[in-house]
Amino acid sequence: MAEEAVRWLTAEEQHAWRSFVRLHERLGGRLSRLLQAESKLSAADYAVLVNLTDAPDGRQRFLDLARSVEWEKSRMSHHIARMAKRGLVAREECPEDGRGAFVVITEEGRAAIEAAAPLHVEAVRSLFLDHVTPAELRTLARVADRVVEHLDEEPA
Amino acid sequence: MAEEAVRWLTAEEQHAWRSFVRLHERLGGRLSRLLQAESKLSAADYAVLVNLTDAPDGRQRFLDLARSVEWEKSRMSHHIARMAKRGLVAREECPEDGRGAFVVITEEGRAAIEAAAPLHVEAVRSLFLDHVTPAELRTLARVADRVVEHLDEEPA
DNA sequence: CCCATGTGATTGATGCGTCATCCAAATTAC
DNA sequence: GTAATTTGGATGACGCATCAATCACATGGG
Numbered sequence: 001m002a003e004e005a006v007r008w009l010t011a012e013e014q015h016a017w018r019s020f021v022r023l024h025e026r027l028g029g030r031l032s033r034l035l036q037a038e039s040k041l042s043a044a045d046y047a048v049l050v051n052l053t054d055a056p057d058g059r060q061r062f063l064d065l066a067r068s069v070e071w072e073k074s075r076m077s078h079h080i081a082r083m084a085k086r087g088l089v090a091r092e093e094c095p096e097d098g099r100g101a102f103v104v105i106t107e108e109g110r111a112a113i114e115a116a117a118p119l120h121v122e123a124v125r126s127l128f129l130d131h132v133t134p135a136e137l138r139t140l141a142r143v144a145d146r147v148v149e150h151l152d153e154e155p156a
Numbered sequence: 157m158a159e160e161a162v163r164w165l166t167a168e169e170q171h172a173w174r175s176f177v178r179l180h181e182r183l184g185g186r187l188s189r190l191l192q193a194e195s196k197l198s199a200a201d202y203a204v205l206v207n208l209t210d211a212p213d214g215r216q217r218f219l220d221l222a223r224s225v226e227w228e229k230s231r232m233s234h235h236i237a238r239m240a241k242r243g244l245v246a247r248e249e250c251p252e253d254g255r256g257a258f259v260v261i262t263e264e265g266r267a268a269i270e271a272a273a274p275l276h277v278e279a280v281r282s283l284f285l286d287h288v289t290p291a292e293l294r295t296l297a298r299v300a301d302r303v304v305e306h307l308d309e310e311p312a
Numbered sequence: 313c314c315c316a317t318g319t320g321a322t323t324g325a326t327g328c329g330t331c332a333t334c335c336a337a338a339t340t341a342c
Numbered sequence: 343g344t345a346a347t348t349t350g351g352a353t354g355a356c357g358c359a360t361c362a363a364t365c366a367c368a369t370g371g372g
Contacts, residue, residue, distance in 0.1 A: 256337090
């Protein structure tokens with residue numbers, strides 16, 4: 001039974017990792033609270049509505065939508081149920097597949113996202129992009145894509 | 157009534173922003189699922205236990221603990237209640253402040269964190285740090301600290 | 313034609329995070 | 343010394359995310 005030596009994080013690594021985690025928590029929290037306060041939409045609502053807006057006729061198959069926002073179907077199902085109750089989207093049956101369903105954005109949903117989007121974009125700018133140089137932003141994107149790629153290759 | 161021109165994100169900005177968000181969601185999700193599977197601890201549990209372990213006698217005042225992990229007191233209260241029910245920590249009354257409370261790590265909690273830590277550190281390495289160069293890591297940390305600093309200055 | 317398997321989606325249970333409210337003890341003001 | 347305020351913390355309600363189980367329809371094989 002060999003004692004495996006644990007390679008703990010150096011002070012620098014630890015700081016970087018904690019800072020990175022903190023950044024997302026704080027920035028994400030702030031942005032979603034802003035969105036909620038200004039538009040009565042959660043970040044999840046926003047993601048769904050943006051996707052529907054980009055789709056032809058503002059309608060999309062259930063699982064396609066789930067894949068677009070990278071959610072499990074269960075989460076999507078619960079969330080769409082709540083959004084439907086609030087009148088932001090509606091469910092529609094699918095003619096060519098008896099078990100399928102479409103999700104359609106409503107007038108109300110469209111109004112909500114159109115009101116929210118400019119404010120949200122402005123918030124992303126003023127809270128994040130404004131404080132990052134273009135070079136840094138490229139580095140961030142490059143690192144993010146690389147790490148996610150490895151995540152995909154190496155399944156759970 | 158002036159039409160304010162919305163400064164939408166460029167394709168590059170949008171990509172960087174989405175990649176960044178995706179990185180945290182995916183990496184965070186993966187790490188916490190690993191932690192849960194290997195150690196029956198959530199990321200939140202882990203943070204609490206690490207802090208308690210670092211404190212003298214494994215005990216800390218309630219709000220100090222909350223500040224350390226950067227949570228609201230309400231969240232801490234709920235979470236400590238759940239952790240106490242699982243036997244990971246215990247509450248203790250505070251002699252010199254009648255309303256105060258200490259949170260103390262239990263034997264069970266200590267065992268849990270000591271088992272979890274090496275695995276978690278290894279996961280952070282293999283899923284993240286291994287794919288980031290030291291220079292990139294420094295950039296990340298620098299950007300994160302800068303953005304959070306601005307976040308702090310500019311309250312909600 | 314019928315069975316097996318796969319796929320699209322729902323449901324219920326449970327734990328988590330936030331908000332608003334509340335309470336008791338401590339501190340300050342008068 | 344007592345009233346007002348602040349501080350430490352708990353509580354309940356609600357929305358959200360995950361997991362496991364379920365159900366209905368579809369499709370391929372025999």
